[in-house]
Amino acid sequence: MGRNLFLISLGFVVGILFYSFHNFSGKPSFWELMLNGFLGITISYVFHFCNLFLNKTIRWKQQTGLRLLSGILMHLILGFGIVLLGLKGYEILYSSYNFFSDEGSNVLLKIGILLFCTILIYNIIYMVFYSYQQYTKGQVMEVQFKRKQTELQLRALKSQLSPHFLFNSLNTVSSLFQKDIKKAEVFIRSLAKSYQYTLKTYKETLVTIEEELAFVDSYCFLIKTRFGDHLALELELTNKELKSKIPPLTLQMLVENAVKHNIVNEGNQLKIQIKPTNGFLEVSNNKTVKRPETKSLKIGLKNIISRYELLVNKPVKIEDHEDFIVKLPLIT
Numbered sequence: 001m002g003r004n005l006f007l008i009s010l011g012f013v014v015g016i017l018f019y020s021f022h023n024f025s026g027k028p029s030f031w032e033l034m035l036n037g038f039l040g041i042t043i044s045y046v047f048h049f050c051n052l053f054l055n056k057t058i059r060w061k062q063q064t065g066l067r068l069l070s071g072i073l074m075h076l077i078l079g080f081g082i083v084l085l086g087l088k089g090y091e092i093l094y095s096s097y098n099f100f101s102d103e104g105s106n107v108l109l110k111i112g113i114l115l116f117c118t119i120l121i122y123n124i125i126y127m128v129f130y131s132y133q134q135y136t137k138g139q140v141m142e143v144q145f146k147r148k149q150t151e152l153q154l155r156a157l158k159s160q161l162s163p164h165f166l167f168n169s170l171n172t173v174s175s176l177f178q179k180d181i182k183k184a185e186v187f188i189r190s191l192a193k194s195y196q197y198t199l200k201t202y203k204e205t206l207v208t209i210e211e212e213l214a215f216v217d218s219y220c221f222l223i224k225t226r227f228g229d230h231l232a233l234e235l236e237l238t239n240k241e242l243k244s245k246i247p248p249l250t251l252q253m254l255v256e257n258a259v260k261h262n263i264v265n266e267g268n269q270l271k272i273q274i275k276p277t278n279g280f281l282e283v284s285n286n287k288t289v290k291r292p293e294t295k296s297l298k299i300g301l302k303n304i305i306s307r308y309e310l311l312v313n314k315p316v317k318i319e320d321h322e323d324f325i326v327k328l329p330l331i332t
Contacts, residue, residue, distance in 0.1 A: 007044045015040020018114070039086045046078050051126065060130060068127055075119045083111060145310055172225055187225055190218040201248035205311070206331060209251075209281065210242040213274075216251050223255075227264045236275035244281070245331040247307045251283065253300040254326055258285035280317065280327040287324060301326070 015036040054074065058067045087108075173191075176184035197215040201207055213235070220233050233255070255272055264270045268288035275282050304326075305316045314329035 007048055008041050011041035011044030012037040013040070014044070014118070035086065035089065039082060043079055043082050046082065047075055047122070050074050050078060055130075060127070060134065064127075068123060071123045071126070072119060075123065076116065079115050079119055080112070083115060087111075172222075176225070183225070187222065190221045193218040194222065198249065204248050206245040207248045208242065209237065209244050209246050212246055212248065212251050213237075213242070215249075216255055219252050219255065223259055227259075227270075230264050230266060230269050231259070232269065232271045234271065234273045236273070238276070241276045241281065241330065246281070246328065247304070247311065250304050250307075250328065253304060254283045257300050258324070261291060262288040263291055264288065276330065277327065279314075279330055281330055282325060282327050284323045284325040287322070304328070 015038070016033065018036055018040065051071065054067060054070055058070055060067050173184055173187055176187055194215065197211075197218070201211075216233070220231065224231055251274065258270060258272055262268070262270050262285070270285060270288055272283070272285045301318065308314075308316050308329060312329050312331060316329070317325075317327035319325040319327075
């Protein structure tokens, strides 16, 4: 409603100003005034929809000069077309006027110059206001992005500081101290590295896959202390993939998810594979016997999907067949 009122008001005012410049009869005429106001409103709406089209096809930010030039040319063509139709309407309503003759050429020239100047000024002002609007919009979106990213990172952090995991870890340490003190020391160091990485990357948006895998290696050592060699982690990554980026704690969440939903013992070996596939990092695991007490809320997967939606245009792909597969877009 507000936009329509603005377009109508602007168009009508421009039409009246246009009329005051070219008053053909030399004296005010109500119907001429209304006709010019109507033409002004028509041009205002045509320019508005033309701008919407151009803004989608030619981006101001990437092609400022081309967008400005295209706007001027399009508005000139459309503006002249509408004005010529309006002048033809004058001739029909007032037979004394003849704009499309040698005598009326001076009038057409004056109207053309006025229209060109008006369109030039309009496009420059529109560029300034549109650029400012996009700048403020970008600032707001950046703040929202950072806030959302912080919320998701905090949720990921909370999942790593879960009392259940800490309780199991402390029980394992207690058991190891009675059996193997050296292994208990290694376990404590791995546990410390895990929490150190978690706290260190809390405010990071992205980390390299190499850094994330170093953390996953420490995490898997903690898990293997409980499950032994019945848990296997296989990596098929080149140096190029290792230098690619990933949201922190992503791989750890997927490994944890695999352990959480599958029974791991001598008769049920769990194998987790991480490899590149057509621009994605594929993390897959075979399915053993599902844990009966586990109720999946898919909070970890939702967290990962939400973070990738903020960072890249490619979606996270999930396949749940014989193997459970998650494909993460590689970020370079």
